[in-house]
Amino acid sequence: MTDDVLMSVRGLKVHFPIRKGVLVDRVVGHVRAVDGVDLDIRRGQTYGLVGESGCGKSTLGRAMLRLVEPTDGTITFDGTDVRALKTEPMRLLRKRLQMVFQDPLASLDPRQSVESVLTEPLRTHGFPGKPADRVRELLDVVGLPANAAGRYPHEFSGGQRQRIGIARAIALNPDLIIADEPVSALDVSIQAQIVNLLEDLQEQLGLTYVVVAHDLAVVRHVSDTIGVMYLGSIVEESPSDDLYAEPLHPYTIALMSAIPIPDPVVEERRERILLTGDLPSPANIPPGCRFHTRCPFRQTTRCADEVPSLREIRPGRKVACHWSEEIVSGRIQAAASSHDPTATEVGAPV
Amino acid sequence: MNNLLDVNDLEIVFSRRGRKDVRAVDKVSFSVAPGETVGLVGESGCGKSVTSLAIMGLLPKRGVRLGGSIAFEGTELIGLPQDKLRRMRGRDLAMVFQDPMTSLNPVVPIGTQVTEVLVRHRDMGADAARKEAADLLARVGIPDPSRRLKEYPHQLSGGMRQRALIAMALAAKPRLLIADEPTTALDVTIQAQILELLKELVRESGTALIMITHDLGVVAGMCDTVHVMYSGRIVERAQRHELFAHPRHPYTGGLLASIPRLDQPRGERLEPIQGSPRDMLAWSQGCAFAPRCRNRVDECVGEAPVLAPARPDHEVRCYNPLGGSDDR
Numbered sequence: 001m002t003d004d005v006l007m008s009v010r011g012l013k014v015h016f017p018i019r020k021g022v023l024v025d026r027v028v029g030h031v032r033a034v035d036g037v038d039l040d041i042r043r044g045q046t047y048g049l050v051g052e053s054g055c056g057k058s059t060l061g062r063a064m065l066r067l068v069e070p071t072d073g074t075i076t077f078d079g080t081d082v083r084a085l086k087t088e089p090m091r092l093l094r095k096r097l098q099m100v101f102q103d104p105l106a107s108l109d110p111r112q113s114v115e116s117v118l119t120e121p122l123r124t125h126g127f128p129g130k131p132a133d134r135v136r137e138l139l140d141v142v143g144l145p146a147n148a149a150g151r152y153p154h155e156f157s158g159g160q161r162q163r164i165g166i167a168r169a170i171a172l173n174p175d176l177i178i179a180d181e182p183v184s185a186l187d188v189s190i191q192a193q194i195v196n197l198l199e200d201l202q203e204q205l206g207l208t209y210v211v212v213a214h215d216l217a218v219v220r221h222v223s224d225t226i227g228v229m230y231l232g233s234i235v236e237e238s239p240s241d242d243l244y245a246e247p248l249h250p251y252t253i254a255l256m257s258a259i260p261i262p263d264p265v266v267e268e269r270r271e272r273i274l275l276t277g278d279l280p281s282p283a284n285i286p287p288g289c290r291f292h293t294r295c296p297f298r299q300t301t302r303c304a305d306e307v308p309s310l311r312e313i314r315p316g317r318k319v320a321c322h323w324s325e326e327i328v329s330g331r332i333q334a335a336a337s338s339h340d341p342t343a344t345e346v347g348a349p350v
Numbered sequence: 351m352n353n354l355l356d357v358n359d360l361e362i363v364f365s366r367r368g369r370k371d372v373r374a375v376d377k378v379s380f381s382v383a384p385g386e387t388v389g390l391v392g393e394s395g396c397g398k399s400v401t402s403l404a405i406m407g408l409l410p411k412r413g414v415r416l417g418g419s420i421a422f423e424g425t426e427l428i429g430l431p432q433d434k435l436r437r438m439r440g441r442d443l444a445m446v447f448q449d450p451m452t453s454l455n456p457v458v459p460i461g462t463q464v465t466e467v468l469v470r471h472r473d474m475g476a477d478a479a480r481k482e483a484a485d486l487l488a489r490v491g492i493p494d495p496s497r498r499l500k501e502y503p504h505q506l507s508g509g510m511r512q513r514a515l516i517a518m519a520l521a522a523k524p525r526l527l528i529a530d531e532p533t534t535a536l537d538v539t540i541q542a543q544i545l546e547l548l549k550e551l552v553r554e555s556g557t558a559l560i561m562i563t564h565d566l567g568v569v570a571g572m573c574d575t576v577h578v579m580y581s582g583r584i585v586e587r588a589q590r591h592e593l594f595a596h597p598r599h600p601y602t603g604g605l606l607a608s609i610p611r612l613d614q615p616r617g618e619r620l621e622p623i624q625g626s627p628r629d630m631l632a633w634s635q636g637c638a639f640a641p642r643c644r645n646r647v648d649e650c651v652g653e654a655p656v657l658a659p660a661r662p663d664h665e666v667r668c669y670n671p672l673g674g675s676d677d678r
Contacts, residue, residue, distance in 0.1 A: 052537035157626040187393040188564060189642075192608035192622030199619070214537065221610035221620065244612050258542035260567025261613050262606060264590045267571035274546060275539045277493075278507040 006208050007064065007176060009039040012073035014056070014063045018283060031283045033059040035232035037073070038310065041176070046202065046209040048223030048240065050216050050255075054279055056232040061178045061212045065097050066090065078175070095125050098169040102181035104161035108153040114139075114164055115149040121171045138167040141204075142197060159190035163197065170201060178210045183218060195222060216259055220244065228252050231290045232282055234310060237318040248319040248328060250297045273334055289322070296334040297327050354423060354526055354558050355382040355405070361417030362400050362409070374400045376582040376633055377418070380575075382526065387552055387559040389573030389590070391566065393627055397582040398562045402528045404428075405560075406445050407435045422526070441471040444519035448531035450511035454503040460487075461499030464518050471522035486517040490547055509540035513547070520551065527551075530562045545572060566605060570594055578602050581630050581638035584657060588664040598660045598671040600645040637668070645670045 014034040017027040033056040041047045049057045062068040064075060066082060075082040077097070085093060101107035108117060118138055119131045127134060139148055142163040153161055162182065169177050182198065183191040195218060201207060213219045219226060220240045228236040228249065236249040247253045257273045275294050280286055286293045292303040302308075302322045310320040326332040362375040375397040382388050390398040403409050405420055407427060420427040422442060427435065447453040455463060464486060465479040474482060480499070487495035490513040503511055512532065519527055529548065533541035549572065552559050561572055569576055569590065576593050578586040578601065586599040597603040604623035610616075625642040632638070633654045640650040649655075649669045660666040 052539065157628050159626050187627060188566075188605055189393060189608055189623040190626055192620035193624075195610075195620055196622060216538075217610045217612045220612060221616060241616060254539060256612070258538045259612055260541075260545075260565065260571050261611060262566035262570045262594065262609060263611075263613075264570045264594050266613055267567075272542055272546070274542055276543075278509055278540070279537075 004043050005040045006043040006078060007039075007041040008076045009037060009041075009064060010074045010076075012037045012039075012060070012063060012075065013071045014059050014068055015071045029283050031281075032232050032285055033282055034063060034070075035282075035285065037232075037234055039227065039234070041208060041210060042224075043175075043208055044202075044206055045224040046211055046222050048219035048226040049210060049212045049229060050214065050219050050226060051229035052214060052255075052279065054231075054282060055229040056282065057212045057214075057229050058180050060229070061099075061180050061210060064210065065094075065099060065178060067099070092125075095172045096175045098172070098174040098177045100162075100165050100169045100177060100179040100182050103185050104158065104165045105153060107165060108161060110153055113150055113152055114144075117153075117164060117168055118149075118171055121168065125172055127172060134171070138171055141170070141201070142167045157190075158186050159193055162186060162194050166194075166197065166201070170205065170207070173205065174207070176208045176210070178212065180212045181214070182211065184213060184215060191218065198222065216255065228255070231280065231285055233290060233320070234318075235291065235320045237310065239316050242317060246328065248313065248317060248324045249291075249321050250295045250327060250334075251291050253327075253334075254296065289320075297323060297332050298335070299323055299332065352383065353381040354384045354386075355560075356419070356421045357381065357401075357405070358421070359418035360401065360404060360420060361415070362397070362404055363415040363417070365413055365415060373633075374582055375404070378579070378582075378584055379418075380577050380584065380587070382558045382560060384525065384558055385552065385556040386575065387561060387573050389569040389576040390560060390562045390579060391564065391569055391576060392579035393564055395581075395627055396579040398579050399530055401579075402445065402530050402560065402562055405528060406439060406443060407432075408445075437471075440467050440524065441522045442524055443526045443528065444522070444524035445528040445530065446512070446515050446519050446532045449535050450508065450515045451503060453515060454511060456503050459500055459502055460506070460514050464499070464514070464521055467518055467521040483517075483521070486521055487514065490514075490517045490520075491543070492517070508536055509543065512536060512540075512544055516544070516547065516551075520555075520557075523555065524557060526558045526560070528560045528562070531564070532561075533568065534563070534565070541568075548572070566594075566609065578605075581627070581633070583633060583638070583667065585639065585667045586665065587657075588661075592661070592664050596661065596664070596673060598664065598666040598673055599639075599668050600643045600670075600672055601639050603672045604642075604644070645672065 012034055013036055015030040015032050018029045019025055020028045037060055051057045059068055063070045115135050118135045122131045122134055135149055136146055139146055144163050183194050211219055211222055223240045226238055226240045226243050227234045230251050236252045244256055247256050254273045254275045261267060273296055277294050280293060288304040288306055289308050292298050308320045308322050310318045312318045313324055323332055358379050360375055360378045364372040364374060378401060392398050416428050461483055464483040468474045468479040468482055483499055484495040487498055492498050492510055492513050533544050551557060573590050576590050577584045580601050586602050597606055607621040608623055623642050629641045630638045631640050636651040637654055640646050647670045655667050655669050657665045657667045660671055
């Protein structure tokens with residue numbers, strides 16, 4: 001482990017038991033929300049986690065802060081084994097680990113003034129100095145007027161509320177901020193303001209970010225490294241500049257081609273690789289490669305019975321696919337596009 | 351006069367006793383030709399969804415004042431008696447909503463909900479309707495349709511539900527389909543499937559489509575004509591190639607500059623539009639976008655600009671549009 005790694009995650013699993021029975025409580029299976037993830041988050045950088053709903057990206061983000069208790073695996077933060085910490089040392093560590101949530105209205109107490117929201121962490125953790133000074137400073141940093149302190153969340157617009165959420169997250173000078181869908185609840189014209197604010201704060205305060213989002217364009221804009229998740233596992237990890245230029249995993253290829261680009265000229269020229277069917281249930285993950293049931297590049301050997309490992313096929317570029325080299329070089333082609341509605345859907349239950 | 355739909359000076363005002371009236375839509379005019387896909391684009395609160403509800407006649411009678419005209423093949427829809435409207439809805443005009451879970455009845459099987467349309471508008475018997483419903487589900491890409499017909503909405507995934515909803519909307523072969531953010535609640539790979547499906551249906555059946563969305567990417571791939579709305583008025587309209595190549599209204603330009611693009615090298619910084627849609631001026635006091643506008647000039651406060659031609663087939667409501675006269 002190189003020393004510029006701030007947080008390192010190995011073999012992280014979060015399995016939620018599925019319980020049945022009224023009198024006898026028995027576990028009939030597990031939802032494998034996060035199923036063996038390895039990550040290295042470098043100091044001062046941004047790691048983007050992308051994937052569609054239900055892929056486990058939010059659970060992974062929360063598990064990294066132990067807001068959801070992991071089932072297995074290790075989390076090392078700045079040399080400390082986070083999972084081994086007891087309550088009090090964990091509480092002290094939380095100063096350095098913060099979170100920004102998607103919906104600022106749901107994550108702010110409607111009856112708590114902005115001042116109170118921002119002072120609470122300062123008091124809890126005994127931040128030096130006068131809280132009122134710090135509140136004023138924080139409001140200024142996130143671009144809110146000083147008179148915002150006495151107001152309540154409903155008095156603000158969505159973008160301003162997200163600024164309050166960000167101010168709360170940076171109140172204690174944390175090292176790592178996990179932002180779960182920080183802009184997806186906001187109007188397009190406001191998203192850019194918040195993205196810029198996050199970037200400015202990173203520069204000023206030397207923050208490290210994990211940004212969890214489904215909007216690849218936004219994630220790519222802010223991230224240095226991107227991990228693409230599918231059904232609880234990372235299927236591709238790559239420097240963000242390379243990911244669109246040359247996606248390696250079939251899922252990433254399909255995901256990239258599915259994202260609409262605001263330019264009619266580009267849209268008319270693009271070839272879309274449509275995935276068929278829906279995401280399988282994380283309670284019943286397909287054997288072999290977890291993507292093989294929907295994969296347009298599926299081969300008759302290996303895919304259905306051998307789990308691909310996340311391997312580095314080029315410097316900095318990892319992919320969990322048996323056939324990446326062949327797909328990238330064009331030796332394996334995608335199966336005929338399947339938007340023909342009469343075609344049977346691969347992967348859908350029959 | 352061969353338009354399918356002509357909306358003229360549509361005004362929608364919400365009034366409540368003791369409160370100031372809210373003018374949600376303010377003199378909006380546009381038309382839709384058969385087979386055409388028209389985009390209504392804007393952010394939350396710009397009036398795009400209310401416009402579609404007005405076309406469908408789904409706004410409540412109380413507390414809403416409608417002005418102007420909505421003509422469907424010459425028939426005026428505003429003020430049309432409910433029974434006549436009910437006969438047209440589903441048969442001539444149909445709508446797909448954003449959230450398929452709230453627009454499907456959770457306690458009625460999918461099959462019953464689809465056949466209802468067929469029995470009502472196409473005078474089919476129960477058996478024929480059931481068979482047709484299965485065909486419709488197959489056509490929108492739902493596998494094993496006869497089994498799905500017996501299932502309830504919660505047993506279907508989000509993408510499947512949206513397909514079922516599209517199947518219902520298409521059941522009576524409407525000539526105009528309104529899709530209000532049909533893919534916003536869905537994941538991108540499912541969104542791509544649904545958009546492809548809509549495109550195909552338009553191509554095959556010649557249905558006219560009104561796409562209501564905030565996503566400029568969706569518009570770029572789908573719409574023939576685009577109307578950009580801000581604060582209840584259309585501020586710019588053009589064919590999509592023209593609009594994306596030469597956005598003239600500072601709001602349209604601002605929107606395009608504020609979204610990161612996947613197909614271009616990572617830029618240094620995004621250029622957001624300042625302020626929020628809340629910071630607006632009433633149109634009676636000038637241009638509603640003026641408080642947030644980079645191109646603001648003195649005239650912007652006072653009298654509101656009118657929608658005027660800026661280039662061939664391109665109208666813009668602005669005193670100081672982008673690009674000026676030396677536009678490429």
